[in-house]
Amino acid sequence: MIHYDEPLFRPPSEAESLIVQATIGCSYNKCTFCSMYKTKRYTAKSYEIIAGEIDELSSFTDVRRVVIADGDALALDTTLLLKIFAKLKETFPNLRRISLYGNTGNILKKTDSELKQLSEEGLSIIYLGFESGSDFILGKINKDVSKKDQAQAVNKAQSCGIDISATIITGLGGEGYWKEHIEQSADLVNISSPKYLSTLSLMLQPDCHVRFTAPFKSLFTPQDDMGILKEEKLLINLIKSPDRIIFRSNHASNVLPLSGILPRDKEKLINQIELAMENGTGIRPLGIRGL
Numbered sequence: 001m002i003h004y005d006e007p008l009f010r011p012p013s014e015a016e017s018l019i020v021q022a023t024i025g026c027s028y029n030k031c032t033f034c035s036m037y038k039t040k041r042y043t044a045k046s047y048e049i050i051a052g053e054i055d056e057l058s059s060f061t062d063v064r065r066v067v068i069a070d071g072d073a074l075a076l077d078t079t080l081l082l083k084i085f086a087k088l089k090e091t092f093p094n095l096r097r098i099s100l101y102g103n104t105g106n107i108l109k110k111t112d113s114e115l116k117q118l119s120e121e122g123l124s125i126i127y128l129g130f131e132s133g134s135d136f137i138l139g140k141i142n143k144d145v146s147k148k149d150q151a152q153a154v155n156k157a158q159s160c161g162i163d164i165s166a167t168i169i170t171g172l173g174g175e176g177y178w179k180e181h182i183e184q185s186a187d188l189v190n191i192s193s194p195k196y197l198s199t200l201s202l203m204l205q206p207d208c209h210v211r212f213t214a215p216f217k218s219l220f221t222p223q224d225d226m227g228i229l230k231e232e233k234l235l236i237n238l239i240k241s242p243d244r245i246i247f248r249s250n251h252a253s254n255v256l257p258l259s260g261i262l263p264r265d266k267e268k269l270i271n272q273i274e275l276a277m278e279n280g281t282g283i284r285p286l287g288i289r290g291l
């Protein structure tokens, strides 16, 4: 039986996918709001260990989707990733899609030719946390990237054939900076057009509360549900990308589950949000929200 190093995370859209844990933790691990991998020290497993674990998973038949964990498996050398992909395809002949988490830095570090090779050998989606498009907020959360870097990373990966699934965290600017956060995030989406976009809501674990709020000094007041819905509404309203963006807010942390194609379904989604703001329609009870 395969042993995963817990905690183990995967995007909601990969709920049915097989997980291959090629790395432990996140190679960056310094974002102030994030507790996901704080208990882990970043380690890249050797090919021999990963191949042995894929062999252990080979009893699963008809595997069509694999997600490579943990935090940013794209930090692995391209040669190693290509060997892992080859082993996966040999073990699971029905495999259709390989995805992984990446960050802006490790996309920009790969050459175009490396990204094209990864795409040709099966990498379909990189999950990328934008968190915000505001350079001010990115600085406060210690993300160590700019809006310009993030747009460049999306354009680079997508032009090499790999789709980007990007995430924005509503509530990240609190009451004080919500407009700046959302306006700049919408601008980032408009200049980069990720194939998929999702929102999740800020939920701080006790261990990162002080770390997250300290850089805002006394100016951080968390958004309540109405504040979060106001952010979702403005974000959707400002998205004017000429491309089809598949939008979801189906993460366990979300106040209101939403899904549609942007900008096509803008009106429908805004109506849904307005209804929730008026009489609570569709709002998920607090007790069932989580990370």
Ligand code: SF4
Pocket: 026, 027, 028, 029, 030, 031, 034, 035, 036, 037, 071, 103, 129
């Ligand atoms: S948000 Fe992503 S990049 Fe930042 S510490 Fe968490 S896993 Fe790492």
